Amino acid sequence: MAIEAIAARFSTLRNWLVLLVLWEICGRLQVIASGALPAPSSILMRLWIDRADYPPHILATLEGAGAGFLIGNSLAVAAGVLFALFPMAARLGRGVNIALFALPAIAISPLLVLTFSGATPRIILAAIGCYFVTMSSTVTGISQTDARMIDVIRAYGGGRWSILALAQMRSALPAILSGLRIAAPNAVLGSILAEFGGGGRFGLGVYLLGSLGRAEPDRLWGIGLAATLIAGLAYALFSLIAVRFTGATKAVTVPATAPGGEATSWPLWLRLLLSTGSILIPIALWWLLLIAMGTPAMIAKTPVGLFEYLFLLPNSGVSQMKLLAALGQTLPLTIVGMALGIAFAFGLALMSVLRPGIIRGFMPVALVTQTMPLVALTPLLVLMLGRGPSVILWITISVTFFPAFVTMAQGLSMVPRAALDVPRAYGASLFTQLRLVSVPASLPYLFAATRLAVPRALLGVMIAEWLATGTGLGNLLNQSRGYLDYGMIWAVAVVSVLMSVVFYQCVVLIERPVLARRGMHAAQ
Amino acid sequence: MTGQSGIRLENVSRSFKGRGATVQALDQVSLDCPAGSFTALIGPSGCGKSTMLRLALGLDHADSGAVSIAGITPMEAARAGMTGVAFQDAALMPWRNVEDNIALPLDVLRKSRRDNAGKIASLIELVGLSGFEKALPGELSGGMRQRVAIARSLVTNPQVLFLDEPFGALDQILRRQMNVELQRIWISSRATTLLVTHGIDEAVFLADRVAVMQSKPGRITRIVDIPLMRPRRPDIFTSAEFHRLEDEIAGALDGH
Known part of the structure; x- marks a missing residue:
């Protein structure tokens, strides 16, 4: 088994090496689209030449992504707990959730830049990028908690909060972590997309947009590599944490009951009311936000x-x-x-x-x-x-x-x-x-x-x-x-x-x- | 304390809606377990044994009829820390070690774990898991996990104990050992006990009374008294009286 694992790892490494060598040859010979795909060596060389340019750009992107990651995920976990515990809140929040999820970041990035200043648009887009993934994995994690565990707690008179504190939060942890794992690259992407919208002198997005017109594929590749590296490191960090926790959390036995099969039978009028509410809430939020921001009517x-x-x-x-x-x-x-x-x-x-x-x-x-x-x-x-x-x-x-x-x-x-x-x-x-x-x-x-x-x-x-x-x-x-x-x-x-x-x-x-x-x- | 800790189910009915069909899990079932008694529920799969136990635990609610423990509702009794429970599946928390799993009811009832440290240690010894205090459930065998669940059910010194096929996953040898242990524990605690089981020998060995159930709809068809003297020793398994009682229950299960 151990030998197999090593062999598998070795063959992965070998595949990567082969790919890299092929890439180098293609790049050197300018086979693809006359130089659009530069050789890895020339990308690295270019990175070295540009090395002084990177720190402020990376720092600016990290700042937006990091703040957005923290804010977005805190909100997401809180909302996820709320939705998992109160089905009615989940029903009402559906509209906002889907709208936030469906929001193509690129479409609102110009709007955010018009409405806010400084790093705020980046933080908002990074936070939005994190919110849905983490919120929904929190809900899943909590509602998929082993029903038998919950029975034990209830059998000792434990209420909703005991169940949450003793079983659900901990058993949701792996799901939340895997949400964070996807949220991390999303936050980086969100920040970069906000930078596309304009505003600010620094950030990888700004750097990229500035280099786009200059026909320097090696620099573009370098910037892409830097962005990928940041996203990859964030992903790897949460994967590592997740492995630590899932090791102890793997279900000991196969659950007999399907998770979260709670059938809520609300009367029709209530369901209609909740649906209407869930549609109206995002529109109301849109309106209220504009009033609160005091943006001129011409723009907003x-x-x-x-x-x-x-x-x-x-x-x-x-x-x-x-x-x-x-x-x-x-x-x-x-x-x-x-x-x-x-x-x-x-x-x-x-x-x-x-x-x-x-x-x-x-x-x-x-x-x-x-x-x-x-x-x-x-x-x-x-x-x-x-x-x-x-x-x-x-x-x-x-x-x-x-x-x-x-x-x-x-x-x-x-x-x-x-x-x-x-x-x-x-x-x-x-x-x-x-x-x-x-x-x-x-x-x-x-x-x-x-x-x-x-x-x-x-x-x-x-x-x-x-x-x-x-x-x-x-x-x-x-x-x-x-x-x-x-x-x-x-x-x-x-x-x-x-x-x-x-x-x-x-x-x-x-x-x-x-x-x-x-x-x-x-x-x- | 005794005289107040009986389990009472009166004309309890419970049905479940599946995909299209409705199953009558319990139909007008009554059962009275006096304080300090040991009652075993036995019957074919799907006869409503576990449903009865869940109703008595307050985990489920009856469509009609009344359930009480020591004169109060099951949930009130649970909140007062009077009950203990071990399920068919150990239902341990995989991230808690043996000690912490046993201490779970204390955490739920917000009782100090330190005050009960001695109790936890003695329970671990009782179920033969000394040396495994810090082990995670994933590192234990099925039988060991089940013993953790038994220890957990006893940590609150319950006056009323519910056991849902607690030894179902154990092999016959271990099961007999655990039966002997359980009897010893029960004699010293005299908790009112309701045991759901598939094993006729287990029911006869442990219980004062065996309630035999039938399915479709789920109901109690017969109650067999077990007049064997306590403490019952393992050699009783081979006695003639024991076999006669087993045969009587087997007959009742077949509908005679």
Whole structure:
């Protein structure tokens, strides 16, 4: 076993070396798109030359990401506990949660820069990037606490708080940590995207935007590498902590009851009231925030202001046409890119069951595609693939892939060993095991991954449109920024959020009956 | 204290809604366990044994009928620290070591762990886990985990003890040993005990009375008194009287 593990590690190392050598050769010979892919050695050399430039940029990005990470995750854990304990609060908070989750960071980054000053936009976007992941993993962790443990505490008269303090918080810890693991690179990405929106002289995003026009691929790669390294270190840190805790937390036996199957039967009027409330709360927050900030009405559009812009002004017709045309370009690519990204993640997650070594070998690659393509690969991919839709597709696939893969691989790793052993005992092949056990067991996670992927896909498409192709909503956003067309910026932001929400709700609508028919519960 | 710690279930009914179908887990069941008595519940799978226990523990609520412990509701009794429970599955917290798992009821009841340190140590010795105080459940065998759960159920000096197939996962040899131990513990504590079990021999060896249940709908069909003298020694397992009682219960289980 030990020898096998060492051999697996060795072969991973070997694969990486081979890849690196190939890359070096391609770079040296300028095989790909005449120099768009520089050799690793020249990237490193460039990093060395630029070394004095990096510290202030990295520090500025870390500052925004770090503060956002702390604030966003504190709020997220608190909210997660609240939602797990009080189903009614969860129902009311749904609207805000989905809106925050579906918010394509790039769409509101110009708005934040207009409304706030200094590092605030970065902190807000980093915090938003963390919130949903951590909040939902807190809820999952708490509601998946072993029911028998809770029985023991209740049998001694323990109430809600005893259960929370003695069992649920501790047993949610691994889930929360794996949430933080994804939240960490998200915070870095959030900060960088806010830097794209403008404001501030320092930050990796600022540095990147400044270097974009200069046709220096080696510097772009260097910046991307730095961003990836920061995200990777944050991810690795929380992975290490998670390993420490999950070691002691692995369930001792297989739970007999399905977790969190609490059937709440509220009367219809209450359900309607809660749904209405959950839709109204985000709109009210939007409005209140603008009033509280005192932003001038010209820049800050309230819901009424936006309605006026889109429907009542003399120019409204033109605005509507522009918006619809952009939407028509963005929508199909989002759907296709998302489907491909998830399919790829699903396939790889299944393979990771067969060959656990794959996770070890592939995680770093997945991680690189997490931050790298958004900020650095886009211009390079443009050079390689042209400015057509294929660039958008590749970028979308790579941003949806990572979170989908993590969700599904984690779900599959929770399939009890015994369930896999039963078909094996009857001589089933690995493929049959997958078909009979792993794939059905992974369904809830497939849906969860799809829900997770929806807004990321939209984000990927819009970033590609902004930076590369000059089409669709991403481009409209960038253009409107140039024309100071604030109404259109708000319109794009709101439309992209709505689109995400609608997508998300569609997934939920399919998920519920499918899982219910199989007696399964939705995974977060 | 005795005379106040009996378990009473009166005309209790409980049904569950599954996917489409409704299952009558308990139908008008009554059971009275006098203070200081040892009652065993035995019956086929799905006859509502565990449901009865959950109702008596206050973990579940009856559709109709009344449940009381020492004249108060099960939850009140639990909050007063009168009860102890060991489940079919050890249900240990994987992140707590043996000592801490045994101390869990004290934490829930907000009782000082230091005052009970001696109690915890003696319980660990009683269940034969000396040397494993700091071990995590994941490092223990199934039988050892179950013994931790037994020790945990006794840490509050309960007047009322609920045991839900506590030895179901143990092998026959260990199970007999634990039965002998449990009897010793019970004789010294005289806690009112309700034991849910699958084992006829276990029920006869431990209980004063065995309540035989049938399913569809779940109900008690017969109560068999066990007039064997205490303390019962292991050689009683082979006695003629013991076999006669076993046969009587087996007959009742078959519906005779």
